[in-house]
Amino acid sequence: MKEINTDILIVGAGYAGIAAAKKLHAAQQDFMVIEARDRIGGRTLTEDLESGVTVDMGAKWVGPTQHLVWEWIKETHTETYDTYDQGKNLLKFKNKITSYTGTIPKIDPISLIDLGITISKMNKLSAQISLTEPWNHPKAKEFDAMTLATWMEKHIWTAKAKHLFEIGIQTVFAAEASEISLLFALFYFKSGDNMDTLISIKNGAQQSILKGGTQGLIKKIAASFLDKIHLESPLLRLSQQANGIIAETKMLKINARKCILTIPPVLISTIEFEPPLPQQKAQLYQRMPMGAAMKVYLIYPTPFWREMGFSGQIVSDEYPLKVTFDVGHTDSELGVLLVFVEGNDARNFIDLEEGTRRKMILERVEKIFGHQASMPMQYIDKCWTEEVYSRGCYTGLMGPNTLTQFGHQIRAPFKHIHFAGTETADKWCGYLDGAISSGYRAASEVLKETL
Template identity: 40%
Template sequence: MNPSIHYDAIVVGAGYAGLTATHELVKAGKTVLLLEARDRVGGRVHTQHFDDGTYVDLGAAWVGPSQDRLYALAHAFGVETFKTYDSGRSTQYFRGKVKRYKGIIPPLPLFSLLSLDAAIRRINKLSRTVNLAEPWQTPNAQQLDNLTLADWMQGQMSYETAQTFFNIAVGAIWAADPAEFSLLHALFYIRSGRDLETLMNVKNGAQQERFVGGAQTIADRMAETFRDRIVFNASVRAISQRDDAVQVITDFATYTANRVVVAIPPVLQAAIQFEPALPLQRQQLMQQLPMGAVWKCYAIYDRPFWREQGLNGLAATPDGHVTVTFDNSPKDGSRGILMGFVLGQKAREFATLSDDERRKSAMHSFTTFFGPQASTPQRYLDHSFLNEPWSKGCYAAVPQPGFWTSVGPALRQPVGRIHWAGTETSDIWNGYIDGAVRSGERVAQELLSRS
């Protein structure tokens, strides 16, 4: 790419936010350069393909109701979706016993179940008070932001079993433990994705469908429409603003543009040298947004044998490293693929294990849930974005308590010629691919309104 060209815009990061921003700006006739530190597009969405045609999503994978912007992209680029398999009975492993059940109500003691249901209803009701566009303007925002979600759980559920299973859901939704983020952020995130049931469920929920060919397929096809505008292996080291332009400096070249879109997680933004220095509130913001922690563990079989037993592949347990599983088999069921999540603090513990120890732990969980047939997969693999230098975690940033009311207003606020995108900046479907797409559309409109 020619560094002598003066671009209308430079976009940093080729995840769904950066790709969408680039796509919208190119459609508007702007000269755009997209810089990506990796050798691929997609960011925290990464589909791994094998020679036999099998594929797994190492990062984000699902799409569900009201994720309209992602559905629109899938349609525009000819990517088909299919229902996540959830027919049959789910599995619970608790206190040394495996239980099978139908529907979404787990087989818990009655009073624990009532306590859990009441807590879900209360947090949904409370989430409806959140100001999505400006969470710091929510009634009692300061108090809500100083409390952790764990604090709230202690006050709402007197039954330990109810807290245990609420905690499993928290890990699966946020890839974090409830003591790590504020009640205000929990409420914001819940409302951003409609309600807690939507975030938890497969049917009518955020896990309702997957993409034929994997979730990276849309990103790949979008990138093909402006491949000549992308520079790979181009990690941005510095961004320097002048009155009339902005320079973006990589290891190998310096590029100049009217404006720059930074579409990478805030924790990575902190590694860029900004000249002049960013406002203090923005600097503090980048220090208060650590990433979630998650591993995906995959066991691939010749067929989804659990379906023959009337099981849907969904399982939950507080025990072991893998606490939640899904059936991630392809649409035609030509392979059986179980996917297990390791989440929050357990994910950080999992990261300290050897490859063999991780496999043994995950396979022990799969075998406990689904019987001896699960013990001999054709292939096992696991993956985490924790150690990837261009993500440092997944699914998304998890704001520390006090974040929203202290530095939240700086999240989307442009700094001179620098604009911010990424799923963390979205008020709708924050933390999801759809949120990333929405942020790319928003930031493109910001630039176009100033041109």
């Protein structure tokens, strides 16, 4: 076992860990990063396909108010392009296909009003929530004793509006409305401005795509301190003494003064802490399960749907396909359709063989776009619940009685250990921007204690 001394140890080389490293590097601090995987990027993973198309198998988009990601984009001179958002969107609902433009599908007027009212109610409620102390809302206990599904049951009157709202929730959380507490949902919406922002392309969280992908961006940011990053080094044990910590991996024993832990909450439970985590923190990390989403890319010789007047955006009620986007590069002639399978559907779908998955997705797309859709040049998908160093995606969720009882623990340091990761962010919690801000915050905490 190799023994290493450093001043600050960062655990995890995703956006949070690299953001912390960036800040410490700029402050000329002595630090190192250990990462479980054989790559950096965490829940970002960019692949260059043979066709020349670059796809993000993990986190993909950047919205206009995600300022910290934009700073990195500018700093690295990364080019971006807009998600294709012209032409008609399609809604497949109970075997009927209708087309519409904008975010809200063309449905019967009553359902449409119902859906609009529901989203506006949600936005009004979430606007009242404090991002730093969501548990202090006068109705926090009440909102945190019910699931979002219960709220929907009570407030949405038409079946169609409910179904569409549900698809929106599944797409935003990679989970079911029944898995998360109303309070957590309200906090999460507020964290990303509001529900409209989270479900929108234009001016929303799905607006911009990075050339070279989101993993490409983090690689550029980390380039100047790559020598500080130790890959394939999952943390096994973290013990604390009066003046610092000892971290153990299979091959390394690292002595440091401070530690910044940036891994997902569910993985914090897997580390052996000495002394053990404070009991409320330990109970919190038992209560932040990861969502489940499957991303499927279909690569076509052309984005043929564009010529048919369609945007490539589909909202569907038929398992497994929920939502699709045209994410083709502006400088490529190829068509790139991104299909999302979400929540329980994803969990069930991932258990199927890849051949079956491919067949099912192509059948669904063919029903909507016709024969051409059944013959992509390539099918590629990614199951994040099978990644042992993520255990799901997009983020750690909170069911009822979590935010009110344990929320104050999420950013609380434990002696020499500081906590980052997108789950600890107030702004853009669950997104890349939140990961970066959390890394900056944790680095600041450590720097403050250093000075």
